[in-house]
Amino acid sequence: MANATAAAALAPRRTWIWWVIGIAAVVPLLRGVVPDIVSDYRLFLVTTMMIAAIAVLGLNLLTGFNGQISLGHGAFYAVGAYVAAVAMEQANCPYWLTIPLAAVICFGFGFLFGLPALKLEGHYLALATFALALAVPQMLKYKWLEGLTGGVQGIVLSKPSAPFGLPLSEDQWLYYFTLTVMVVLYWAAHNILNSRSGRAMKAIRDHQMAADTMGIDTARYKTVTFGISAAYTGIAGAISASVIAFVAPDSFTFFLSIKFLIGLVVGGVGSLLGSVLGGIFYVLVDNSAQSLAQFIKRDLGLAFDLSAYTVFGVLLILLMYFMPQGLAGGVIRLWRAIRR
Amino acid sequence: MEQFLQQMASGLANGAIYACVALALVMIFVSTDHINFAQGEMAMFSTYLSWQLMTWGANFWVAFVAAVLLSFVLGVVIERVVLRPLHTAPVLSIVVVFIGLLAICNSVAGAIWSYLLKEFPSPFPKTDFGIPGLIGPHQLGVVVITLLVLTALFVFFRYTPLGLAMRAAAQNPQMARLVGVRVDWMLALGWGLAAAVGAVAGIMVAHIVYLDPNMMGGILLYAFASALVGGISNPGGAVAGGFIVGVLENLVAYLGSQLEKTTGVYIIGNGEKLTVALIIVIFVLTVKPAGLFGRVVVKRV
Amino acid sequence: MKSNRRTFIGGVSAAALVAGNTAAFAQKKYDDGATDKEIKIGNTNPYSGPASAYGVIGKGIEAYWKSVNERGGINGRMVKFVTLDDGYSPPKTVEMTRQLVEQEKVLAMFQTLGTPTNTAIHRYMNQRKVPHLFVATGASKWGKPKDFPWTMGFQPDYHTEAVIYAKHILANVKDPKIAVLMQNDDYGKDYWEGFKEGLGKDANKVVRHVTYEVTDPTVDSQTIQMKDSGANVFFNISIPKFAAQSMRKAAEIGWKPVQYLNNVSAQVSTTMRPAGFENVQGVITAAYIKDPTDKQWDNDDEMKAWRAWMAKYMPAGNTSDVNYVYAHAVSFLMEQTLKKCGDNLTRENVMRQAANHQKLRVPGLLPGITVSTSPTDFYPVQAVRLQRFKGDTWELFGDILAAEST
Numbered sequence A: 001m002a003n004a005t006a007a008a009a010l011a012p013r014r015t016w017i018w019w020v021i022g023i024a025a026v027v028p029l030l031r032g033v034v035p036d037i038v039s040d041y042r043l044f045l046v047t048t049m050m051i052a053a054i055a056v057l058g059l060n061l062l063t064g065f066n067g068q069i070s071l072g073h074g075a076f077y078a079v080g081a082y083v084a085a086v087a088m089e090q091a092n093c094p095y096w097l098t099i100p101l102a103a104v105i106c107f108g109f110g111f112l113f114g115l116p117a118l119k120l121e122g123h124y125l126a127l128a129t130f131a132l133a134l135a136v137p138q139m140l141k142y143k144w145l146e147g148l149t150g151g152v153q154g155i156v157l158s159k160p161s162a163p164f165g166l167p168l169s170e171d172q173w174l175y176y177f178t179l180t181v182m183v184v185l186y187w188a189a190h191n192i193l194n195s196r197s198g199r200a201m202k203a204i205r206d207h208q209m210a211a212d213t214m215g216i217d218t219a220r221y222k223t224v225t226f227g228i229s230a231a232y233t234g235i236a237g238a239i240s241a242s243v244i245a246f247v248a249p250d251s252f253t254f255f256l257s258i259k260f261l262i263g264l265v266v267g268g269v270g271s272l273l274g275s276v277l278g279g280i281f282y283v284l285v286d287n288s289a290q291s292l293a294q295f296i297k298r299d300l301g302l303a304f305d306l307s308a309y310t311v312f313g314v315l316l317i318l319l320m321y322f323m324p325q326g327l328a329g330g331v332i333r334l335w336r337a338i339r340r
Numbered sequence B: 001m002e003q004f005l006q007q008m009a010s011g012l013a014n015g016a017i018y019a020c021v022a023l024a025l026v027m028i029f030v031s032t033d034h035i036n037f038a039q040g041e042m043a044m045f046s047t048y049l050s051w052q053l054m055t056w057g058a059n060f061w062v063a064f065v066a067a068v069l070l071s072f073v074l075g076v077v078i079e080r081v082v083l084r085p086l087h088t089a090p091v092l093s094i095v096v097v098f099i100g101l102l103a104i105c106n107s108v109a110g111a112i113w114s115y116l117l118k119e120f121p122s123p124f125p126k127t128d129f130g131i132p133g134l135i136g137p138h139q140l141g142v143v144v145i146t147l148l149v150l151t152a153l154f155v156f157f158r159y160t161p162l163g164l165a166m167r168a169a170a171q172n173p174q175m176a177r178l179v180g181v182r183v184d185w186m187l188a189l190g191w192g193l194a195a196a197v198g199a200v201a202g203i204m205v206a207h208i209v210y211l212d213p214n215m216m217g218g219i220l221l222y223a224f225a226s227a228l229v230g231g232i233s234n235p236g237g238a239v240a241g242g243f244i245v246g247v248l249e250n251l252v253a254y255l256g257s258q259l260e261k262t263t264g265v266y267i268i269g270n271g272e273k274l275t276v277a278l279i280i281v282i283f284v285l286t287v288k289p290a291g292l293f294g295r296v297v298v299k300r301v
Numbered sequence C: 001m002k003s004n005r006r007t008f009i010g011g012v013s014a015a016a017l018v019a020g021n022t023a024a025f026a027q028k029k030y031d032d033g034a035t036d037k038e039i040k041i042g043n044t045n046p047y048s049g050p051a052s053a054y055g056v057i058g059k060g061i062e063a064y065w066k067s068v069n070e071r072g073g074i075n076g077r078m079v080k081f082v083t084l085d086d087g088y089s090p091p092k093t094v095e096m097t098r099q100l101v102e103q104e105k106v107l108a109m110f111q112t113l114g115t116p117t118n119t120a121i122h123r124y125m126n127q128r129k130v131p132h133l134f135v136a137t138g139a140s141k142w143g144k145p146k147d148f149p150w151t152m153g154f155q156p157d158y159h160t161e162a163v164i165y166a167k168h169i170l171a172n173v174k175d176p177k178i179a180v181l182m183q184n185d186d187y188g189k190d191y192w193e194g195f196k197e198g199l200g201k202d203a204n205k206v207v208r209h210v211t212y213e214v215t216d217p218t219v220d221s222q223t224i225q226m227k228d229s230g231a232n233v234f235f236n237i238s239i240p241k242f243a244a245q246s247m248r249k250a251a252e253i254g255w256k257p258v259q260y261l262n263n264v265s266a267q268v269s270t271t272m273r274p275a276g277f278e279n280v281q282g283v284i285t286a287a288y289i290k291d292p293t294d295k296q297w298d299n300d301d302e303m304k305a306w307r308a309w310m311a312k313y314m315p316a317g318n319t320s321d322v323n324y325v326y327a328h329a330v331s332f333l334m335e336q337t338l339k340k341c342g343d344n345l346t347r348e349n350v351m352r353q354a355a356n357h358q359k360l361r362v363p364g365l366l367p368g369i370t371v372s373t374s375p376t377d378f379y380p381v382q383a384v385r386l387q388r389f390k391g392d393t394w395e396l397f398g399d400i401l402a403a404e405s406t
Helices: A002-010 A012-032 A040-066 A073-091 A095-117 A122-140 A143-149 A170-193 A196-206 A208-213 A218-244 A254-267 A272-299 A308-322 A326-339 B002-032 B039-055 B060-086 B091-113 B137-159 B161-171 B173-178 B183-209 B217-230 B235-263 B273-287 C002-018 C022-026 C052-070 C090-103 C115-128 C158-172 C186-205 C220-228 C240-252 C268-275 C301-313 C322-341 C347-354
Strands: C038-045 C078-085 C108-110 C178-183 C206-212 C233-237 C258-261 C284-287 C384-390 C393-401
Touching: A012 A040, A012 A170, A040 A073, A040 A170, A040 A196, A040 A218, A040 A254, A040 A272, A040 C090, A073 A095, A073 A122, A073 A143, A073 A218, A073 A254, A095 A122, A095 A218, A095 B273, A122 A143, A122 A254, A122 B217, A122 B273, A170 A196, A170 A218, A170 A272, A196 A208, A196 A218, A208 A218, A218 C090, A254 A272, A254 A308, A254 A326, A254 B091, A272 A308, A272 A326, A272 C078, A308 B060, A308 B091, B002 B039, B002 B137, B002 B161, B002 B183, B002 B217, B002 B235, B002 C220, B039 B060, B039 B091, B039 B183, B039 B217, B060 B091, B060 B183, B137 B161, B137 B183, B137 B235, B161 B173, B161 B183, B173 B183, B183 C240, B217 B235, B217 B273, B235 B273, B235 C220, C038 C052, C038 C090, C052 C078, C052 C301, C052 C322, C078 C090, C090 C108, C090 C115, C115 C186, C158 C186, C158 C233, C158 C258, C158 C284, C158 C384, C178 C186, C178 C220, C178 C240, C186 C206, C186 C233, C206 C220, C220 C240, C233 C240, C240 C258, C240 C268, C284 C393, C301 C322, C322 C347
Parallel strands: C038 C078, C038 C108, C178 C206, C178 C233, C233 C258, C258 C284
Antiparallel strands: C284 C384, C384 C393
């Protein structure tokens, strides 16, 4: 905790972030102390939340800060996961190297996709990205790619273990790995947004024509943003390939893209912190919907065969009712109310 | 040649399905400026309502009319209860609400009627309708019904005061309010009409793809593409778009199979026909961003 | 665990004193998930998502354990069945399975549904050494005790079934030209590989092989392509919706091949009736389970008992859904397996007993089909019978068939 407080002293205004990171870094070590509370499974669960958070962060850069809607980020996630899986399976590439690899390839993919997307706006862009989300799982099964992607069977991988003989379990190690990647990416996103480029991105979101007249190269910014956004989501996919240790077309259905979108909106559009909250929500909501449905059925004795999916739908609508600006907006409002 | 004709006919028949659902999408868009992702599931729900009425002994057309009316009411209720309080919410929040609606419709239908596939009757006479070996009676019937609905909508929006008021409310709510249009009710009405059109689509589709809670999943994607390629604010365009997408898709499959036959190498086939069709659609959109039949909206700065 | 071992050792010495008292071997031994009062079993099922039609299997199994518990449980222990929704998404299955194994600490996973989903947890279950029993998928990879000693399938695998069709075609159709319609996923692929293997050197008899995606609204276009190939045999590897569509469309465009339909969609109410009885006469399929909508079983004792069970424990369930028969049958097998474990409820013993069934009659399976397993045979149900559609029902013909899978 000492380094956390030291760092906090360097950035007095943002102490809480360092506190959060510090706590996140210490908690897994308690696995030996309170194994029932800090279990491998829970660490794994938090790891999946962080992965989702990275993916939502990528989407947020594009949609929240640049105003380009995407219903197809599951496609980039799938590409990232497959790049990692193929590299590990075919080329014996170490898992950590798959992260930059997936980032580069997804950046290229996103950049190229961003070119025709320049011409499209609003609903039309939504359709184009939607099409992408549908096409990618199908292309993974394409006859001439089958040798590489394993076709419909997918690729079974093995989980990486901790390096240098560190006394960590696989789940602990992957947790730290993912945490590091997430913190670095969050910091990078924070810096991009507070730079000249970031202001240009936001200007395009707020009023493209005005940005254009001010001399911002909107086309370049938009395509590059698309690329960066795709790279973020692709990195998330690459980590997920190592964590889940399996990729298959069925893992990347269209609903994955929808879930990222839900994570984005529920977390908070145009808020970095919101992306992280959205990632957490994305994982938690399914599980909580299930237990809630069971609770209502068993303990309240509802005769109707209530499904978790119904509860999920109702939860979404209620959330939008009470926090149309997402959790981040809601939390900030709450914070202000308390401070006052 | 025979195959080509059959493929085109079946493409048209499928196109009619897409067109039907696309019409419902356009309805909501024209009247509320949103794309309703729950449209397919709502249509599925309406279809189940008519199925239920039929199992209770109602005649097809009675069930049809009743289901359409019920759907209209349900559409209005959903707008008033679910969407009304969210008038000021950002677009993406509305999208999430639609996804929530989708989940609810799908799972509730599954819980009430089970996920088991059900057959759905066709109202069209089996004989002396359709062209034997080319297009079945029901498929021809769907084409006819789609065109009928389109005509009705066209007349409604173009020539009735209510239709004009609805368009005005969607396009410029403030101005519409100033000239005395009750904008919020127009929105509800738009939802009702869209739900009703969706019900027609669902009932027509169900005989072809059979009735189950997931029946609209795939179709909605095609309908979405159809509506956009034709121009999302233009009912006629949406119908044309539906036929275009349906035919295009089969054409891709047909050409792929011919190519494989002549060259002996598999290049594209049924696995890729959707992808290829979508690429073409997107290409069209980059050239004509407002769709083939859409009007370019000039933005004032 | 420690105290368990101690009591066990104590038991053995006590037995030595009584000299040869076999009761000593009935000393209680437990792994996670089993106690004097309870046996905990985990399961994942797609209650939502694209495969939600199979969600009823999970519900049927839940009802079955309820009926077992009302009868007094298994050797006095209540069965606690924890089933979670994975939405047919492999990553979710991993998450749910880990929750069940590591948090809920179940004794075994049972009937997890789906090929991709089970593939995702296949290695995990075997590394953890947790029984992964009677999985609900027809892929052929679940019966490999050498590499995966903790995983066992249940139903006849698709591969074997397809081999049987291929052999039947070669033996019965003169000069076959075969068209195949296949769902483009691993379920379809498994059938397709088996089919090719069964044809052997006659694999070139397949003149057209078309695929569809589950998101396709119809398979009309594919059916037209198959007709165009001039095929006289149609092997249909599709789920009920598309099986019905393709058979109806074939009749509509005047294509009259000899038809073979995969068992996946062989139900009367969800495939044959929607396709139109007049369009499906003479279709051949292989079956191992009784179809509740097939009137030939109306007076069958097992099916009557099943209906009574449905009425009592699953009153809202649809009795025309064959998945409930399936759920009942597979749960029966699990119950027998656990019963045989006696008081030795270790994971190892569960697997040993699961691999130790001899010609067990499971209600709901077709007459003459029984369950046999051994330490080298991890395919519980391996036999099928061919049947042909006539009028509005299936007619069994020929012997019980079994092709040994690798």
